[in-house]
Amino acid sequence: MNTKRKTTAILAAGFGILLAAGNGFLAFADTVYVNATSLNYRTAPSTEAELLGTLPKGTELEREKNEGEWSTVLINGTRCYVASRYLSADKPAAGSGTAASGGRAESAQAGAVDSPYVDKTWEVALDSKDTYASFSKISSGTAIYYQNGRENRKGKTVCVNAGHGTKGGGSVKTQCHPDGSPKVTGGTTGAGAVTAAAVSSGMTFEDGTPEHEVTLAMAKKLRDKLLAEGYDVLMIREGNDVQLDNIARTVLANNHADCHIALHWDSTEKDKGCFYMSVPDNASYRAMEPVASHWQSHNRLGDCLIEGLKGKGNKIFSSGSIEMDLTQTSYSTVPSIDIELGDKASPHSDETLDRLADGLLDGVNQFFTP
Ligand SMILES: [Zn+2]
Structure with missing residues (x-):
């Protein structure tokens, strides 16, 4: 939070009686307004705390105390917690969005509106002029960008891609490689194929849970940990269906x-542990752009993630990687990895996903540490 800016704004608005600042927090009783599409209020200063309800934009509140990331407000006489970031001293204009900038649409589906770590969110669509965009066949959906609002914002953005979750994606084919050459390894699509499913539907766990549900739960956990750490996050999907294929x-x-x-x-059905899909050691594949310029950074990212997962006590399969020619890798111009966090027989409880997310966060930190 930008305490200086907020204090100035409150004083300028003529509200705010400063009561105490000796505890390191600013404490004052003032009138504030909800300046977000909606704002959750909770029993404690944590997004994990019980959700009591949601306030619409422009709601007038009496703030008891600004504790930094969180503020206490009285709602029907009950003390509740809200994220300070979404309060403003001035009543927001009716109908206008929150601080969406540059003409970007405010996200309608952004999930973490009460996260104290988020400055703003917006939807990101594929730009048909972007390199390789013309190879995509399913691209009407949007991803969600979370701009970090922490003082220690890292200025690095992690794309979190919850695998699968594109209705109809299995019946559309896209080109495996941008140069039209055939796949060099087998996998969901056999070696030698020049096209593959735009997005496959994914597997079903032994307990009947579809993979796309677990990858989504995992993505949300990882998103929240990355935001808390200071990273910006690009979430490819936050619902069960986003119309974006693997190339998009x-x-x-x-x-x-x-x-x-x-x-x-x-x-597989062995609970074999985590591994990443490494860039195949194949001369023609590693000579093809954009793989030629990026394969080492893909593998380094994978190695860092496996190290992070291992460090948090997650089970690792064999050496931690299997060579695989993937559409994702074949079109990636930033460090890019498909990580398999277990298989059909692996546990996927909340606790397990939490430990996996902690490991992935450590891996990301390692990757970005010079
Ligand atoms: Zn999958």
Whole structure:
């Protein structure tokens, strides 16, 4: 939070009686307004705390105390917590969006509106002029960009790509390689093929849970941990269906992120542990652009993620990687990895996903540490 700016704004508005500042926080009773499309109020200063309700934009509130990222307000006489970032001293104009800038549309589907770590969010669509965009066949959906609002904002953006989750994606084919050459390894699509499913539907866990649900839950956990750490996040999807194929997702990451992490679970039934899809050691593949210029950074990102996962006690399969010729890799111009966080037999409880997310966060930190 920008305390200086907020204090100035409050004083300028003529509100605010400063009560105490000796505890390191500013404490004052003042009138504030909800300056977000909607704002959640909770029992405690955490997005994990019980949600009591949601306030519409422009709601007038009596703020008891500004504790930095969170403020206490009285709602019907009950003390509740709201994210300070979405309060303003001035009543917001009716009908206008929150601080969307540069003509970008404010996100209607952004999920973490009460996150104290987010400055603003917006939707990102594929630009047909972007390199490789013309190879995409499904591109009407939008990703969501979260701009970090922390003082220690890192200025690095991680694309979190929840694998699968594109209705109809399995019946559309896209070119495996930008130069039209055939795939050099087998996988979901066999070696030698020149086209593959635009987005496959994914597997089903032994307990009946579809992979796309688990990758989405995982993506949201990773998003929140990355935001808390100071990263900006590009979320490819936040619902069960986004109309973005693997090429569209990759081109969005290329243009709006500093690295791209696609989350998956494998289709084996051995609970074999985590591994990433490394760039095949194949001369023609590694000579093809954009693979030729980027394959080393893809593999380095994968190695860092595996190190991070291992460090948090997650099970690792074999050496931690399997060579695979993937559409994602074949079109990536930023460090980009498909990570398999287990398989059909692996546990995917909240606790397990939390440990995986902690490991991935450590891996991202390692990757960006010079
Ligand atoms: Zn998958």
